[in-house]
Amino acid sequence: MPSNRYSSPLLFSASQSTAPAPAALLPWLSTDGSLTAMLEAKSGQPLLVTRSFEGYRPLTLAQKKQLGIQGQALNRPLLAWVREVQLYGDDELPWITAQSIFPLKSLQGRARRLQQLKGTPIGYVLFKRSRTLPNQRLIQHTTEGWQRQTRYDWYGRRVLISETFLPQFCQKLLGI
Numbered sequence: 001m002p003s004n005r006y007s008s009p010l011l012f013s014a015s016q017s018t019a020p021a022p023a024a025l026l027p028w029l030s031t032d033g034s035l036t037a038m039l040e041a042k043s044g045q046p047l048l049v050t051r052s053f054e055g056y057r058p059l060t061l062a063q064k065k066q067l068g069i070q071g072q073a074l075n076r077p078l079l080a081w082v083r084e085v086q087l088y089g090d091d092e093l094p095w096i097t098a099q100s101i102f103p104l105k106s107l108q109g110r111a112r113r114l115q116q117l118k119g120t121p122i123g124y125v126l127f128k129r130s131r132t133l134p135n136q137r138l139i140q141h142t143t144e145g146w147q148r149q150t151r152y153d154w155y156g157r158r159v160l161i162s163e164t165f166l167p168q169f170c171q172k173l174l175g176i
């Protein structure tokens with residue numbers, strides 16, 4: 001078994017709608033590997049990333065808890081670098097909307113390049129050296145669609161990435 005193989009506990013949120021996730025969507029919701037790689041394999045072309053926001057924001061209490069922050073640090077203001085994007089396959093409408101949150105201490109060393117990605121998918125960087133990453137994941141159904149929130153452990157640095165699978169992706173590609 002490769003050393004970096006990691007089986008992440010899949011958590012389904014209690015607030016999830018009564019209907020389970022569609023079987024066709026599960027591989028996309030649950031992969032331990034790069035979603036970028038899966039999307040590019042599906043579309044047959046490089047992922048197009050459009051940015052709607054990139055900059056510093058204070059972490060919310062919920063985000064601090066999702067990142068595993070505990071104790072007094074929960075009550076202290078904590079800045080993070082936030083990136084909000086839309087991901088396009090071979091379609092004029094976006095397939096995924098995503099938000100990535102990097103606590104400042106996760107941006108040290110070579111991780112600093114995560115602030116200069118521009119249109120490069122984060123997945124190219126996160127999964128450059130390993131096909132899977134240790135992670136913990138929450139899956140829920142929201143008003144925008146099925147969503148997964150993943151806390152990745154990227155060589156000791158924690159990153160929180162949330163992706164929502166938009167109707168265009170689900171209806172057109174998976175027939176659901």
Ligand SMILES: C=C(O[C@@H]1C=C(C(=O)O)C=C[C@H]1O)C(=O)O
Binds near residue numbers: 037098100163
């Ligand atoms: C985290 C990954 O990167 C994807 C690319 C993103 C970006 O460029 O902002 C955001 C979310 C991901 O769907 C991945 O490939 O799994």
